[in-house]
Amino acid sequence: MNYKVEVKCQAVQFDGNLVNMPNWxxxxxxxxxxxxxxxxFNEEYIESEIHLGDYVVLYPDDGMEIVPADVFATRFTAYA
Structure with a gap:
């Protein structure tokens, strides 16, 4: 069986301009x-490489994922 799970998370596209980044x-x-x-670098100083245009996704359990823009568009849907 296949199941669909809805997880609400926060995401922002990284453009290299930290002034544009949200507080979270x-x-x-x-x-x-x-x-x-x-x-x-996260709170434990674990390093992750990121490229301009990638999305940083923060999950409710404080997990984090860096997702390329083309993959982000296929896996995530915005909601208001």
């Missing part, structure tokens, strides 16, 4: 840049 993003992550590469 700035509260959860440190952002660094070395050469032309961007990195996110």
């Amino acid at each position: 993003f700035l509260d959860k992550f440190l952002v660094g840049k070395q050469d032309d590469n961007w990195f996110l």
Whole structure:
């Protein structure tokens, strides 16, 4: 059997301009840049590479995922 599960999460597209990032993003992550590469560091200082245009998805259990824009468009639906 297949089941559909609805999980409400927060997401933001990373554009390299931290002024555009929401408070939840700035509260959860440190952002660094070395050469032309961007990195996110979580509260445990675990490093994840991120590219411009990728989405950062924060799940209700505080799990985080970096999703490329083309994949994000197929897996997530916005709601008001």
